[in-house]
Amino acid sequence: MNDQPQAELDWRDGTIPISRRFDDPYFSLDNGLEETRYVFLAGNDLPARFGGDFVIGELGFGTGLNFLTTWKAWQDAGSPGSLTFVTFEAFPMAVADMATSLAAFPELAEWSDQLISALSAGGPLRFGQIELQIVVGDVRDCLPQTDLLADAWYLDGFSPAKNPEMWGPDLMEQVAVHTKTGGTLATYTAAGHVRRALSEVGFDVVRLSGYGRKRHMTKAVKR
Numbered sequence: 138m139n140d141q142p143q144a145e146l147d148w149r150d151g152t153i154p155i156s157r158r159f160d161d162p163y164f165s166l167d168n169g170l171e172e173t174r175y176v177f178l179a180g181n182d183l184p185a186r187f188g189g190d191f192v193i194g195e196l197g198f199g200t201g202l203n204f205l206t207t208w209k210a211w212q213d214a215g216s217p218g219s220l221t222f223v224t225f226e227a228f229p230m231a232v233a234d235m236a237t238s239l240a241a242f243p244e245l246a247e248w249s250d251q252l253i254s255a256l257s258a259g260g261p262l263r264f265g266q267i268e269l270q271i272v273v274g275d276v277r278d279c280l281p282q283t284d285l286l287a288d289a290w291y292l293d294g295f296s297p298a299k300n301p302e303m304w305g306p307d308l309m310e311q312v313a314v315h316t317k318t319g320g321t322l323a324t325y326t327a328a329g330h331v332r333r334a335l336s337e338v339g340f341d342v343v344r345l346s347g348y349g350r351k352r353h354m355t356k357a358v359k360r
């Protein structure tokens with residue numbers, strides 16, 4: 138894509154990618170697809186809120202699992218309007234590694250195949266009424282330079298302990314700046330410093346039961 142270093146991976150059970158740089162899996166070891174539905178879709182009241190020109194922002198594109206799960210949900214719900222999905226990624230995965238990761242989710246094959254073909258062809262990343270924008274680079278540098286204004290955010294960095302760059306107060310402030318009033322965010326973590334930072338930059342923050350073995354997750358609404 139550009140000069141950004143590519144993701145280097147180890148594989149658990151041959152299917153779950155683990156980042157060597159961050160020593161953390163890209164998605165839940167239990168059931169990545171169901172966790173995405175629970176945390177990011179339900180956490181943002183999706184697909185119920187889809188409609189108009191809906192905009193989602195994501196921190197960390199990774200394998201594309203969240204994007205594909207969202208696209209399928211948007212389509213299955215017969216959502217009107219359009220969907221723009223803007224995602225930030227500092228260490229893009231090789232397309233072949235993405236394909237290996239996504240092969241674990243046969244339910245998404247129809248959508249994964251289209252994404253992999255489009256990425257292999259170098260774009261465009263437009264699928265009917267859905268547009269995917271992958272902003273390559275460190276999100277701390279890239280987000281302040283965009284005019285993105287999201288209806289919903291997926292905060293999906295690696296764990297705050299291993300990937301603090303994705304959870305700092307300055308970045309949370311940028312997320313707030315790039316969220317519509319009444320817009321929402323969801324994340325699998327309930328780390329106290331993340332929730333406090335979100336609250337300080339203008340979100341009403343709620344802690345919910347987490348997915349699977351995780352006790353809690355977070356959702357928030359921009360005041």
Ligand SMILES: C[S@@+](CC[C@H](N)C(=O)[O-])C[C@H]1O[C@@H](n2cnc3c(N)ncnc32)[C@H](O)[C@@H]1O
Nearest residue numbers: 197198199200201202203226227228275276295
């Ligand atoms: C948990 S994974 C995201 C999983 C992804 N949402 C999916 O559906 O597969 C976290 C991602 O954040 C990226 N990342 C880590 N630090 C970053 C930074 N400073 N800026 C942008 N992306 C970063 C990693 O390379 C990784 O792809």
